[in-house]
Amino acid sequence: MRIGTSIGFGQRLAGISEMARRQEELGYDDVWVVESCHDPFTMLGAITGATSDVTLGTNIAVAFARNPMTLAYAANDVQLLSEGRFVLGLGSQIQAHITRRFSMPWSRPAARMREMVTAVRAIWESWNTETKVDFRGEFYQHTLMNPFFDPGPNPFGPPLIALAGVGPMMTEVAGETSDVFLCHSFTTEQFLRETTIPALERGAVRAGRSPADISLVGQPFVATGANEDELALATRTTRERIAFYGSTPAYRPVLECHGWGDLQTELNVLSKQGRWVEMGDLVDDEILHTLAVVGEPEHLPGLVIERYGELAQRVNVDVATPDDLARWSGVLSQLHDA
Numbered sequence: 001m002r003i004g005t006s007i008g009f010g011q012r013l014a015g016i017s018e019m020a021r022r023q024e025e026l027g028y029d030d031v032w033v034v035e036s037c038h039d040p041f042t043m044l045g046a047i048t049g050a051t052s053d054v055t056l057g058t059n060i061a062v063a064f065a066r067n068p069m070t071l072a073y074a075a076n077d078v079q080l081l082s083e084g085r086f087v088l089g090l091g092s093q094i095q096a097h098i099t100r101r102f103s104m105p106w107s108r109p110a111a112r113m114r115e116m117v118t119a120v121r122a123i124w125e126s127w128n129t130e131t132k133v134d135f136r137g138e139f140y141q142h143t144l145m146n147p148f149f150d151p152g153p154n155p156f157g158p159p160l161i162a163l164a165g166v167g168p169m170m171t172e173v174a175g176e177t178s179d180v181f182l183c184h185s186f187t188t189e190q191f192l193r194e195t196t197i198p199a200l201e202r203g204a205v206r207a208g209r210s211p212a213d214i215s216l217v218g219q220p221f222v223a224t225g226a227n228e229d230e231l232a233l234a235t236r237t238t239r240e241r242i243a244f245y246g247s248t249p250a251y252r253p254v255l256e257c258h259g260w261g262d263l264q265t266e267l268n269v270l271s272k273q274g275r276w277v278e279m280g281d282l283v284d285d286e287i288l289h290t291l292a293v294v295g296e297p298e299h300l301p302g303l304v305i306e307r308y309g310e311l312a313q314r315v316n317v318d319v320a321t322p323d324d325l326a327r328w329s330g331v332l333s334q335l336h337d338a
Contacts, residue, residue, distance in 0.1 A: 175203020
């Protein structure tokens with residue numbers, strides 16, 4: 001099992017390279033950057049020089065804030081800089097962010113994502129085979145590539161593509177088109193077994209692929225701490241994060257899978273009133289432990305393996321960079337041995 005971590009969420013850009021270097025030193029296999037308050041490709045440009053072995057990826061880059069050509073260029077450059085260590089992870093985000101934050105079009109996100117990934121691959125194919133780019137789709141058309149703008153073949157080949165999804169339609173698109181599927185943190189083992197994996201398999205079969213060709217990345221919420229007080233604070237913070245995501249209609253199916261659909265309605269009402277602390281109070285212990293792994297560092301490997309051992313080839317265990325490096329290295333070693 002490959003073990004990864006995500007960086008870049010709310011962190012200063014100036015410290016990103018050092019953080020990635022430390023995570024590689026700790027023993028992580030994958031380091032993913034999150035698109036929040038910094039451009040993910042800018043972060044990766046800095047990180048590539050600070051690391052040498054870890055796989056680097058976006059988790060996620062907001063696909064619909066860009067177009068296939070801009071994504072193709074950025075991903076191709078990071079693949080070059082990292083010497084073939086890059087995974088282009090894409091997600092759709094929700095409509096409000098695409099239309100109101102990025103001022104970009106929104107329509108039929110699953111169909112649009114399928115075409116976007118296909119277009120990116122077509123552009124890479126034209127560069128690597130030195131053939132004319134001629135992609136004509138419903139949402140995107142790319143028919144012009146003068147030699148001056150063509151980077152030429154990438155000696156490391158094209159990057160892998162990862163897609164994130166929750167609902168079955170986007171998950172089926174991942175099964176059709178992606179190399180890696182990024183599970184959202186707001187998911188459960190039951191939802192993975194009953195909804196996610198069957199959707200991936202349907203998409204793969206429809207595209208004439210083997211489901212085994214798609215690796216799955218589990219990304220549970222993680223609440224841990226070096227002592228009792230730290231664990232209590234992390235647990236409280238995790239309840240509030242779960243409540244934040246749970247208030248969003250797009251994630252209601254995960255709650256409904258467990259008979260908790262009405263909770264989404266309650267959380268949504270409170271979120272519109274800005275009552276964030278009260279929202280966390282609604283996440284009881286059963287919900288917390290179903291969506292998150294909670295415990296001291298040494299307990300995490302067993303909890304992660306119990307949930308994902310049969311389902312995922314990679315697992316992201318996101319924690320703040322620990323002070324006790326030796327202790328956390330031991331935890332990672334246990335996970336690697338799984």
